Structure formats: C-alpha cells, structure tokens
Amino acid sequence: xxxxxxxxxHHSRSIAQRALLDAVRxxxxxxxxxxxxxxxxxxxxxxxxxxxxxxxxxxxxxxxxYWYAPPALLKLWFEVVLTRGWAYGEGGTALRGKGCLWVAxxxxxxxxxxAEGLHGHGFDAFTPAVERTARLxxxxxxxxxxxxxAHRDSAGLAERAAAYRTTLEAWTRTHE
Amino acid sequence: MNExxxxxxxxxxxxxxxxxxxxxxxxxxxxxxxxxxxxxxxxPWGLGLVEHAESAMHFAEFGVVLxxxxxxxxxxxxxxxxxxxxxxxxxxxxxxxxxxxxxxxxMGAGLSWQGAVAAGLAIAMSSTAIAIQTMTERxxxxxxxxxxxxxxxLFQDIAAIAVLALVPLLGTARPGGQPAWMQALTGVGAxxxxxxxxxxVLPPVMRLIARSEVREIFTAFALLLVIVIAxxxxxxxxxxxxxxxxxxxxxxxxxxxxxxxxxxxxxxxLLLGLFFIAVGMxxxxxLAADQPGRLALMLGGLLVLKGxxxxxxxxxxxxxxxxxWLFAGLLAQGGEFAFVVFAAARxxxxxxxxxxxxxxxxxxxxxxxxPLLILAHDRLxxxxxxxxxxxxxxxxxxxxxxxxxxxxxxxxxxRLLLAHDVRVTVxxxxxxxxxLLRKFGYQVFYGDATRLDxxxxxxxxxxKLLVVAIDDVADSLALVDxxxxxxxxxxxxxxxxxxxxxxxxxxxxxxxVERETFESSLRTGRSALEALGMDPYxxxxxxxxxxxxxxxxxxxxxxxxxDEAKTVALAKSxxxxxxxxxxxxxxxxxxxxxxxxxx
Numbered sequence: 190x191x192x193x194x195x196x197x198x199h200h201s202r203s204i205a206q207r208a209l210l211d212a213v214r215x216x217x218x219x220x221x222x223x224x225x226x227x228x229x230x231x232x233x234x235x236x237x238x239x240x241x242x243x244x245x246x247x248x249x250x251x252x253x254x255y256w257y258a259p260p261a262l263l264k265l266w267f268e269v270v271l272t273r274g275w276a277y278g279e280g281g282t283a284l285r286g287k288g289c290l291w292v293a294x295x296x297x298x299x300x301x302x303x304a305e306g307l308h309g310h311g312f313d314a315f316t317p318a319v320e321r322t323a324r325l326x327x328x329x330x331x332x333x334x335x336x337x338x339a340h341r342d343s344a345g346l347a348e349r350a351a352a353y354r355t356t357l358e359a360w361t362r363t364h365e
Numbered sequence: 366m367n368e369x370x371x372x373x374x375x376x377x378x379x380x381x382x383x384x385x386x387x388x389x390x391x392x393x394x395x396x397x398x399x400x401x402x403x404x405x406x407x408x409p410w411g412l413g414l415v416e417h418a419e420s421a422m423h424f425a426e427f428g429v430v431l432x433x434x435x436x437x438x439x440x441x442x443x444x445x446x447x448x449x450x451x452x453x454x455x456x457x458x459x460x461x462x463x464x465x466x467x468x469x470x471x472m473g474a475g476l477s478w479q480g481a482v483a484a485g486l487a488i489a490m491s492s493t494a495i496a497i498q499t500m501t502e503r504x505x506x507x508x509x510x511x512x513x514x515x516x517x518x519l520f521q522d523i524a525a526i527a528v529l530a531l532v533p534l535l536g537t538a539r540p541g542g543q544p545a546w547m548q549a550l551t552g553v554g555a556x557x558x559x560x561x562x563x564x565x566v567l568p569p570v571m572r573l574i575a576r577s578e579v580r581e582i583f584t585a586f587a588l589l590l591v592i593v594i595a596x597x598x599x600x601x602x603x604x605x606x607x608x609x610x611x612x613x614x615x616x617x618x619x620x621x622x623x624x625x626x627x628x629x630x631x632x633x634x635l636l637l638g639l640f641f642i643a644v645g646m647x648x649x650x651x652l653a654a655d656q657p658g659r660l661a662l663m664l665g666g667l668l669v670l671k672g673x674x675x676x677x678x679x680x681x682x683x684x685x686x687x688x689x690w691l692f693a694g695l696l697a698q699g700g701e702f703a704f705v706v707f708a709a710a711r712x713x714x715x716x717x718x719x720x721x722x723x724x725x726x727x728x729x730x731x732x733x734x735x736p737l738l739i740l741a742h743d744r745l746x747x748x749x750x751x752x753x754x755x756x757x758x759x760x761x762x763x764x765x766x767x768x769x770x771x772x773x774x775x776x777x778x779x780r781l782l783l784a785h786d787v788r789v790t791v792x793x794x795x796x797x798x799x800x801l802l803r804k805f806g807y808q809v810f811y812g813d814a815t816r817l818d819x820x821x822x823x824x825x826x827x828x829k830l831l832v833v834a835i836d837d838v839a840d841s842l843a844l845v846d847x848x849x850x851x852x853x854x855x856x857x858x859x860x861x862x863x864x865x866x867x868x869x870x871x872x873x874x875x876x877x878v879e880r881e882t883f884e885s886s887l888r889t890g891r892s893a894l895e896a897l898g899m900d901p902y903x904x905x906x907x908x909x910x911x912x913x914x915x916x917x918x919x920x921x922x923x924x925x926x927x928d929e930a931k932t933v934a935l936a937k938s939x940x941x942x943x944x945x946x947x948x949x950x951x952x953x954x955x956x957x958x959x960x961x962x963x964x
Contacts, residue, residue, distance in 0.1 A: 198963060201900050202954075205964045229891075229901040255962045262902075296964040340964040 190365070191216075191357055192245035193292075196224045196252040196263035204340035205294040206253050212350035213357050218365055220245075224262045231265055238270045243283055246364045247357075248328060250319065251292040257308075257315045267322055276326040285327035288360065290334065291319055292353060298338030312337060331356075374421070377414045381407045382638055395736045397498055400638050404645020415646065422643035426605070426701065428636025429494045430595045431629055433522070433606040436497070436515075437613020438622055445614055448516055455513060455682035456520020459675065459696075463489035466674040470666055479535040479715045484724055486528045487706035488667060490521040491696040493606065494640055495735050499695060503739075504794070504813060513682045514695055522607045525702050529602070529709055536713025548602050555601035559594055559608055563615030571621050584628040591629065604702075644701070648729045652722055663727035668734065672697040694738040699728030743818075764790040764824035769814035769844055770835030771802065774860050774881060778832050779807070790823045815843045817851060825852050833859040833875075838866045845873050864936075867919060868926040887912060910950055914943045 193213065197206045200223070213219055222241060228234075242248060252259050259267075274280050301307035312335060323330050334353050339346035381403035389399030407414040415421065440448075468485030472478055496518060497506070505511040530548060567590070574586050591609050598608030616622060653660050672693040679689030707725055710716035716724075768779050771793035782789050791807060792814040793799055802809045812819040814835060825831065831848050835841050841859065848855055858877040861867035870878045887908045894904040918939035925931045 198902050199900065201903070203963060225902040226900065229905040253962075253964055294964060296962060 190245050191219045191247045191249060191360060192222055192241055193219060193249040193251055194222045194224065194263070194266065196250075196260045196266070198225050198260055198262070200225065203253070205336055205346055206251070208339075208346050208350050209251065209292060209294065209334075209336065209353055212354045216354070216357055216361070218361050219357060224266060225260075228262065231262060233262075233266055233269050235269050235272070238266065239272075239275060239283065242270070242287075245287060247288040247290060247331075247360050248284070248323075249290045249292055249357075250323075252294075254293050254295045254315065259319065271322070271326055282327065287328055288331055288364070289323040289328035290331040290356065290360075291316070291323075292334045293319075294336040294339055294349075296338065296340065298342070302337060374415055377407050378403075378421075378639060378642060381414075382642065386638070394740065395499065395502055396638075397495055397641055398733070398736045400641030401645035401733045404642035405648060405650075406645075407642070408646030408648070410648070410650035411646075419647075421639065422647060425636055425640035425643045427592070427595070428633055428638070428640045429701065430605045430609045431591060431633035432494065432497060432637055434591050434609035434613040435626060435629055435633055437610040437615075438617050438626055440614055441617040442614055448512075448519075451513060451516035451683065452520050452523075456517045456524070458678055458681060459517045460486070460489050460521065460524050462678050463671050463674045466670050467667070470670045474663075474666070476720060477715075480710065480717070480720060483532050483535050483706065483710040483713075483715045484720070486531070487703040487710070488671065488699045488724070488728060490525060490528075490700045490702045490706075491518060492698050492700035492732050492735070493518045493522065494637055494701065495698060495732050496695050498637065498641075499735060499739055505695075508794075510684050510688050510692055510695075513679075513684050514692060517682070517696060519610070521700070521702070522604050522610070525604050525607075525706075528702075528706055532706060532709045532715065533713045536710065536715035551601045552603050555598055555603055555608070556611065558597065559611050560615065563612050567616065568619060571619070575621065575624070583624065587625050587628045588632065640701075644729055644732050647704075647725075648733070649722065649726045652726045656723070659723060660726050660730070663723055664730050664734070667699065667727050667731055668697050668738075691739070691742050694735065694742050697738065698731040698735045700732075703728045746818075764788050764828045766790070766830045766832060767792065767814075767820070767823050767825055767828050768832040768834060769793075770833065770841075770860075771799075771807075771809060772834070772836060774836070775832070775834030778834055783807075790828075792819060792823055813840075815840050815847060817847060820847070820851070825855060828852075828855060830856045830858060833857060835860075836862065838862050838869075841866065842869055842873070845870060845875060849873060864919065864922075865926075868923060871919075871923055872926070883912075883915075907947070907951075910947060911943070914946055918943055 193210070195206075195210060197203050200207060200210075210221065214221060220241070222238070224233075250259070250263065252263050258264065271277065271284075272281075275283050295302070295312065297307060299312075302310065302312040304310065316333065320330055334349060334356065336346060336349040339349060382400060385403035385406065386396050386399035389402060390396060405411050409416075464482075464485040466485075467488050468478075468481040471481035471484055476484065496514060500506050500511050500514065506515065571583075571586070574583055591612065594608045594612045595605035599605050616625060619625075672690075675693040675696050676689045679692045680686055684692045704725060707716060707721050707728075711718060711721045765788045766782055768775050768782075768789055768791045771779065771791045775791070775793070779789055779791060789808065791802070791809040792812055793802075793809060794811065794813050799809045799811050810819070810823060814820065825848065831844075831852075833841050833844055835844065841862075845857060845859065848857060856877075857875045859870050859875050859879075861870055861878050861880045863880065867878050867880050890911075891901070891904040891908045894907065895901050899907070918936070921939060922932055922935055925935060
C-alpha cells in the first residue's frame, strides 16, 4: 500500500497540488491521508496514523512548500507521529526499510531558486530537513518530485503530475 | 369595619411589614420572623394599632388557600397519583405517631384523655404556611425532604376534616346538626363537584375570558375562582385549602396555568404575609405574663415531643438520616388548624377554657419558633461541616478545585480534571444526581453552592479554583459575588447560559467564561459548511474568525450592557458589522486563491 500523506490547508483553492494529487488519486493501492481534512483542529490521532504508516510500503509526503518548510499540520504530524521508540531511537524500527517519496511544489519558478535568484539557493538547499527526517526513521529516500512555479505553467505541471503517477505505478509493480 | 378604618389598617399592616420584613431578612432571620414580629408589634399586646386581630386572621387565611392553589398548579394529576404512597402512608404515620406522643404528654400534664386526644390530634398538624414558606425560601421543596414534608402537610389537610368530625364525639356536649353520614356525603359531593367543574366547565370559560383580552378581568376571574371553590368547600365542611389545592391540580395541565400563576402569586404573597402578621398579633402576651412558666413548659413540651416523634419517623417517610432534625424543625410547630380544632373541642366540652388559651398560646409561639429552629439547625450543621473540613485538612486532603453544579456541563469539566488527578470537590443540589454519582465514586456534596458555610466546608479557603457550572443564572451570579467577596484569591472559571450572563460574569471580573452552547453551535456550523462542500480546515478558519469577531462585539457591549436600549442597538449593529467583515475576509481569500504561497 502506498500512503500519500497530503497536507494543504486550502486544497480547493490550490492549482499545483490539486493537479498532482488528482494524478495519483485513482491508482489501486494508493491511500490518501489528507491531514487538513482529517484534523482541521490539529488533533492528530497518533495511533491511527501510526497504524496507517505500518501498513504502507511507500510513504509519500506531498505538500506545498511555503516559507521553505512543510505546512504547520505536517510539521506537527512529524512531531507527534514519528515518535521516539517507534520511528527512531531505541526500538524505533516501525518505518525501517519502507520507501519515502517527497512530492513538493513551490510557488516561485526555477529561476528564483539560484544563487543569484530571489531565494539565494537552489531548491535542493531546502531539502535536507525533510530528507534527514526520513532517513533518521530508516526510510529509504527516493528521488523527490518537485514542481516549481507550476501553478503558472500548465505544461510543466502536467509533466510533473505524469512523472508522479509513473513513479507510483512503478513502485506498485516492483514492491507489491 | 368602615372605609376609614380599612385604609387605616392597611397602612398599619403594610408599614409594619415594610419595616420589619427587610430588617429580619437583613439579620438573616427570614421573612416569616419579620411578619410575626410585625404582628406582635402592632397587635393588642404591642402598640395596639389594630383592633380586629381575629377578623384579619380570618381574612388572611385566604393567603394559605391561595398558596395551596398555587402548589396544586405545580402538580398535575399524574404526579399527584404518584404521591399517594408518601401522602397516605407517610402522612398517616406522622399524624398517628405525633398525635399519640402529644396526647400521652398532655395526659401526663393532667388533661383528660378526651381533651388530650383532641389536642394531640390538633397539634400533630403542622403549619402549611410556615413550613412551605420556609422551604420555598431555602429551595427545599424539590428535595426528598421537601417532598416528604409536603406529602405530610397534604395529608394533614385531608385529615383535618376527619379530626374536626371526630372532636365533637370526644366531648360531653351533644351538638345538633347533620349526622356524620350526611356530612361525609356532602364532602364527597363537594369534591366531585370541584373535579367536574375543573375538568369540564373551567377550560371553556377561561378561554372565553382570556379572549376578551382585558387582563385585569382574567385576574379577577382567577381570584373569584379560588374564592368560590374555597367557600364551597367551607360550606361542605371541608378544608378550604384542600379544595383550592384540588382546583389547582385540575388546572395544572391547562394552557392558562402560567397566567393563573402570575396573577395569583402577588395576592398569595401579601395575604400570606398578612396571615403571619395575624399569627403574631394573636400571641397572647397577657397569658405569657401571667403564667410564663406553664406556657414555656407547654411550648417546650410541644416542640420536644413533636420534634422527637418527627425525627423518629423521618427515615420511614424517605428523609435522609442526616436531615431528620431539619425535617423535625420544619414540621414541629402547631398549625393554624389547631386553633380551629381547639375551638371545636372547647365547644364540645372536651377541652377546658383554661387549656384552650394555654394551648393556643403555645401553638402560636411554636409557629414563631420555626424559623429560629431552622436557623439554629443551620448554625449547628455549619459548625459540624466546618469541623469536618478541619479534619480533612489534617489528612492533607486539600481540595484544589471546587466544581459547583454537576449536570452534563459540570460533569465533563470534572472528568477532565479528575483524569488529570486534580483533587476535585463537587457541589450540587440535585439529590438523585448525587446518589448516582456517589455510586460512581465521585466526591460529591449535596448543597446549595451559594451558601458560604458549604463553600467553606468544601475547602474554598484553600482551593485554587472554582468552576461555576450551575445552570441557574441568578445562582451562578450569586455564587460569583460570594466567592469574590469571601475568597478573593480563588480563581473562577464559569459557564454562561447566554450573552447577558456572559456580560454579567465579565463585568464581575471573571474572564474565563464560556457560553454553554456557543462552541458546539460553531461546530455544527462547521459541519454544515463542510456538508455544502467547504474544506474542513477552511470551515474551521471561518468559524475561528466568526468567534473572534463575535467576542469583539461582546466586549464592545461590556461598558454599556446595563443600558438595555443601547445594548440592543449595539448588538444589532455589531451583528451587521460582523457579517460584513466575514464577507470581506472571504472575498479577500477568494481573490488570493492559487497565489504563490498556497499555490
């Protein structure tokens, strides 16, 4: 089972993230865990989330990047679900060996993510926090799917969405 | 009585009441003592301002009749039928026990057995007026104690008829008049008449009168109704109060119940006051001066014997053991009916005139002692409660939080606290609730949380927090005022029934106030928006914005809320502004849809 942990506070008004999610929604063996729909009051049910993760072979973290970080609820999800003794630390082996795919989008186009650009760094400068989180839990880090400025670039967005779908299909073929 | 003296008397009565009653209330003695004192002051043994003490008494007995009518209005027939056990079994036990003990005592004091039986039966009956007034003031009527007392009083009203029929048989004088079977037949006929009229005639008549929409005519009709029924019962040789009570019960399920209540209540209050004044006037201070020893002995004997008998039977009639002395205190006095029975016994030569005067004096004084007995009982229990608290403190069992009110609201709060191992003491005044909760192991105390002694006993001096979760707004505010005055360091968290209550609480400096339905209404609003297709998180944000703006409007009302008109105007404009702001928020959001942040 592929678990897509999806975090977007305003899904209905989103362009890029909605297109990405719609690209994989109908795939067999894919479960969408829409955090903002499930926990609008931020009262994450840790046991339920951990049980869901335990059943997955691939964990997808799909979210827009805003202020260089995941949305608040996904950050909270990291804090309360990925607990010591379960996800990391002594006896924390629940996620070991599972795959982890990061599906991120950013509002700025690729041109802003350069040393001279608006953000002063390439986009991969903002990856380590999420990647280290996955790796510390023993998750097998997959090449991320990143869509930059995609809400103003429909061709680029369609291409990223297709790549996302292909990646999940391939995972299902090889792992399930 | 000519017109001048009527007005003169009215001035004297009203002035005496206006002076004495607030004074007595201020001293914590209750209104009954105030009225009795007023009567003693203006009566023949006081300033002698009123000459017609007896006619005033006769007139004022109508206050008791109105009171029973109102009590009847609160009880529909179904509940009355449910009460038949406590009324007949409990009441019968009370009458028999008290009459036997009192008669034995009177015989011991040298009265003939016939006289002792008649007087014993007479004194076994309590004063409905005093007992009910006292219970109402202390909110005791809905408690098991109140119900048992009321059942006894009701039985006494019924039994009074039998007693009056019996007394002439004890005497040596043979009265003329109707034979007993004839009297019984008239009685049954009168009751049947009241039932039939109440059931079938009154509803259409009342509809007709209400339709005329002349308000005072409805009031006049209500009074007329009660007077006619009382008079009919009186003519049939029955208790006027019983007839009025019966009529009240029959009208309890009528749609005019509240209108009748509202119209009759002020008359009842005033006439009952007049009744107490009349009792105060009728106390024969001359006798007290002549034979103070004998009178005191009679009074003491009456209270001790009857009180002990009542305390003895209290558990059998459903009164909790620790409340049995309160029960005894409430019912130990002789009643207004005793005067009538004494008169009848004297007429039948069963009671010597000297005893009549003595016993009448003792009964009147016993009525005056009731509020004092209750007061003494309070002081004693309060002291006992305080002693208990000190014992608790020695055990180190300090309460951290007092929760007042343990309905659905207080329960959730308490469970949350208990789950966090907070030491909670709960106060509630619903006995059934408490019995249930005790079974579940909660530390719940029965009692009115607005009483200082109870709060102290619950540990308010050392507690950190008071949670006010009672549903009665007046009680809630009274409790907050009391806590603010007596325990200034005690923090308060409160439940508000509505906006007005919220404002009142905020105005008293209580900032942790939650309107009881507001949060759940917002939740339901969110569910509705979600059902219409809104994202759950967006619905939450919208509800959050609504809450914030709504609280802003309420805070804006705070400086003005005592000014009704201004509050209404402000609330209205505030509501419009709130909706306008929310609309603007929403538009702004819509236009930023798909913007770079949440692309």
